[in-house]
Amino acid sequence: MSWTDQARNGRLLIVDDAMENIQILNHVLGEEHEVLFAMNGEKALELAREQRPDLILLDAVMPGMDGYEVCAALHAAAELRDIPIIFVTALTTPEDETRALESGAVDFITKPFNVAVVRARVRTHLTLKRQSDALRELTLTDPLTGVANRRSFNDAIENEWRRCGRSRSQLSLIMIDIDHFKLYNDAYGHQAGDACLKQVAHAMLHCAGRLPDLVARYGGEEFVVLLPQVDQQGAETVAQRILEAVAGLAIPHRMSPVSDAVSVSLGVATVLPGEHGDAHQLVRAADQALYQAKAGGRNRYCVARLAG
Numbered sequence: 613m614s615w616t617d618q619a620r621n622g623r624l625l626i627v628d629d630a631m632e633n634i635q636i637l638n639h640v641l642g643e644e645h646e647v648l649f650a651m652n653g654e655k656a657l658e659l660a661r662e663q664r665p666d667l668i669l670l671d672a673v674m675p676g677m678d679g680y681e682v683c684a685a686l687h688a689a690a691e692l693r694d695i696p697i698i699f700v701t702a703l704t705t706p707e708d709e710t711r712a713l714e715s716g717a718v719d720f721i722t723k724p725f726n727v728a729v730v731r732a733r734v735r736t737h738l739t740l741k742r743q744s745d746a747l748r749e750l751t752l753t754d755p756l757t758g759v760a761n762r763r764s765f766n767d768a769i770e771n772e773w774r775r776c777g778r779s780r781s782q783l784s785l786i787m788i789d790i791d792h793f794k795l796y797n798d799a800y801g802h803q804a805g806d807a808c809l810k811q812v813a814h815a816m817l818h819c820a821g822r823l824p825d826l827v828a829r830y831g832g833e834e835f836v837v838l839l840p841q842v843d844q845q846g847a848e849t850v851a852q853r854i855l856e857a858v859a860g861l862a863i864p865h866r867m868s869p870v871s872d873a874v875s876v877s878l879g880v881a882t883v884l885p886g887e888h889g890d891a892h893q894l895v896r897a898a899d900q901a902l903y904q905a906k907a908g909g910r911n912r913y914c915v916a917r918l919a920g
């Protein structure tokens with residue numbers, strides 16, 4: 613795909629208090645990109661949250677919340693801080709430009725602007741955004757199964773621990789282990805083992821694929837499902853669903869002493885994240901419950917009981 617093709621079709625948010633400027637930029641960019649617009653800072657933040665644009669063109673001087681404040685608010689929000697911002701402004705001194713770049717903008721365009729320059733800069737920043745998104749995706753994804761990797765899970769559980777702590781809501785975790793997977797590899801070969809891991813991972817995504825749920829590969833044949841704002845009963849429902857979904861795959865496992873088909877054991881833990889304890893406590897509890905499920909005969913889930 614060419615440089616130009618890659619940059620096409622990005623979603624832009626234009627923020628300017630003058631409709632005339634929005635119209636001009638829309639005229640310049642609207643053919644190639646999806647364009648959203650806001651006429652003040654508050655609306656810009658609302659749209660950024662709801663629509664997740666790929667790039668923001670931001671006027672520096674606006675009544676109420678100015679461009680610098682919008683920039684600071686975007687950077688303060690973890691889910692918005694990766695959206696690149698280009699300041700588009702009539703302020704032209706080196707100090708203005710420096711202030712914009714220091715407040716987190718990636719670029720600075722002065723008004724009156726040259727149409728070709730605006731187009732080219734927008735394409736450049738959209739291309740860079742795509743590349744950094746792809747790179748981030750690679751570092752957070754398990755290459756075999758396509759679900760999140762352990763690093764991604766570690767970040768998520770820390771974030772959700774804090775978030776659930778603030779909102780006084782429960783956080784649940786399920787640890788899942790494929791039963792007698794070594795025997796499966798021995799019987800059917802490593803490639804079949806890989807295919808089995810993929811199928812099991814995809815089945816779990818169907819059981820807990822809503823945001824902010826997270827399915828991750830924790831290790832070789834071990835997976836975790838993180839369920840923010842889900843109580844124990846909800847987590848048990850998901851665990852039961854996973855048991856049934858994996859059984860429903862009906863992947864033959866002739867060496868398994870547990871079942872004719874591939875099965876899983878699961879450990880469920882739920883906690884109300886408080887001032888005491890940390891995310892590791894939840895992981896340990898789910899791991900102990902998983903151990904119980906294995907010791908109890910596998911192909912089942914067990915629940916850990918934890919104080920908040």
Ligand SMILES: Nc1nc2c(ncn2[C@@H]2O[C@H](COP(=O)(O)OP(=O)(O)OP(=O)(O)O)[C@@H](O)[C@H]2O)c(=O)[nH]1
Nearest residue numbers: 789790791792793794795797802803805806832833
């Ligand atoms: N095919 C394949 N096998 C893997 C992968 N990662 C780990 N494994 C295998 O998973 C097996 C895990 O073995 P064990 O830890 O003994 O677990 P188990 O055989 O499932 O036994 P239980 O958990 O006690 O039921 C090992 O044989 C690993 O080689 C992978 O990416 N692909």
